[in-house]
Amino acid sequence: MKNILLSVLLLFVAFGCKKQSNEQNGGKNQLPRIAIAGLAIESSTFSPALTHEEAFHAKVSEDVFSFYPFLSPDSLNRKRADWIPTVRGHALPGGIVTKEAYESLVKKTLDMLKNDGPYDGFFFDIHGAMSVEGLDDPEGDFIVRVREVVGTKTIISTSMDLHGNVSWRLAENTDLITCYRMAPHEDALESKKRAVDNLLERIESGKGKPKYKAWIPIPILLPGEKTSTRTEPGKSLYAGVAPASIQEGIVDAAIWIGYAWADEPRNHAVVMVTGDDKEKVTNTAEKLASNFWKVREDFEFIAPAASLNECLEMAIASKKHPFIISDMGDNPTAGGAGDVTWTLTEILARSEFKSANGPSLIYASIPGPEFVEKAIEAGVGGKINAYAGAAVDDRFAPPIQLSGTIEAIEYGDQHAETEVVVKVGSVYVIVTKKRKPYHKEIDFTRLGLNPRETDIVVVKIGYLVPELYNMRADWIMALTPGGVDQDLERLPYKRIKRPMFPLDKDMKDPDLKAQLVPVSDHK
Ligand SMILES: [Zn+2]
Secondary structure (H helix, E strand, O other): OHHHHHHHHHHHHHHHHHHHHHHHOOOOOOOOEEEEEEEEOEEEOOOOOEEOHHHHOOEEHHHHHHHOHHHOOOOHHHHOOEEEEEEEEEOOOEEEEOHHHHHHHHHHHHHHHHHHOOOOEEEEEOOOEOOEOOEOOHHHHHHHHHHHHHOOOOEEEEEEOOOOOOOHHHHHHOOEEEEOOOOOOOOHHHHHHHHHHHHHHHHHOOOOOOOEEEEEEEOEOOOHHHOOOOOOOHHHHHHOHHHHHOOOOEEEEEEEOOOOOOOOOOOOEEEEEEEOOHHHHHHHHHHHHHHHHHOHHHOOOOOOEEOHHHHHHHHHHOOOOOEEEEEHHHOOOOOOOOOOOHHHHHHHHOHHHOOOOOOOEEEEEEEOHHHHHHHHHHOOOOEEEEEEOOOOOOOOOOOEEEEEEEEEEEEEEOOOEEEEEEEEOOEEEEEEOOOOOOOOHHHHHOOOOOHHHOOEEEEOOOOOOHHHHHHOOEEEEEOOOOOOOOOHHHOOOOOOOOOOEOOOOOOOOOOOOOEEOOOOOOO
């Protein structure tokens, strides 16, 4: 026992000396050097809203690690490499990113990368659905510019959201690539970890870049509200990804649904498989792609969906209250401007809601800073006649005139700043100084509203968040217009590849043969 203890002690001393000598060599050791960078946003080109640099809340250097619990200081992976985190930004969904914001963030990343090379590996952590003013395929542009700095020897591992887009250029310049396998994205961290694990494994084993990358574009464009992996056919389709990826000779397999609210040739579904066994790589990719194509007709909204008119008819006739209606097309948390007045205009035009004794309806919400100022002047109980909304997105309806009684004014909300409730006929309209999503019961009750006792509640949202879902007596999703219109057939696509399912009826079966993308250092 004593001997064992002594050997353990000696081992510690030996390792201690080794560490010291490494430090004496200027901290250089045999660990691979891996840089980290990435920008994540899904931005709609069908919304007039713009996204600026601040929205990305970019973290730099050591702060980047906070995104990755699997790279915490005491984690195994952290010790497997010398990590060089640069810039990582993550923005909520929104409108197109300004060219200025994109260039500034890319420049900061490249400047940091230039200072610290060379790199054995690069972890490229992106969403994949960023749209930038005057620039196609921003993530493809970004990775090319990274390659110019790091060179072609560095192994790049890209991690993405399954709602991202994979252009040929992105596929060509990355060596490893993967995306989430669940929607909602409960496996986001697990997927990012997989991208890092695969990168470390290929570097440590000396296997380097996978020999083959199969890429299959699939002419399908579907909204997220139809492609949850909790329900069929998404559930079974995605259940096939993990078994496909663990085969001998395969490094990873992935299916991208793609992003429907941008109008570029790269917006469509994609399958990619990487590995060293050519036949398995191509066969596996083709199998996943054909599985996707076979079930394309089976994707449905995860809750009943109808036109606003039909939704209102159902809600008015229903005995179930509150009857919640999702005003989906302008959902600010998916990329809508959040100030489209179309739905509210339609509601207030209906005779049922004209008198104070009509069915009670809460509308949440519409931004209107000038309206809020006038409401403050008039005070609670006062009368108001002023306009709100459509300052950013007035394509479907102009600013709406609201004439009624002020029921409440609240100050201090983090997002809205000031909130006003104005009663117009039997409708309680929430007008905010700044846009705010209404997702919690307390968002309503703090304004003196009681959504549980209200006949109809209309919220700018897509799929209901749990608190609203649990409150609902009934629920329907309204296909309303806006920057994230869920009725894709109404979107004015000009540049996506055609034919595209489901836009082009009776299209022929596409060629879903795997295309082998050249390895990144083939030139
Ligand atoms: Zn997503």
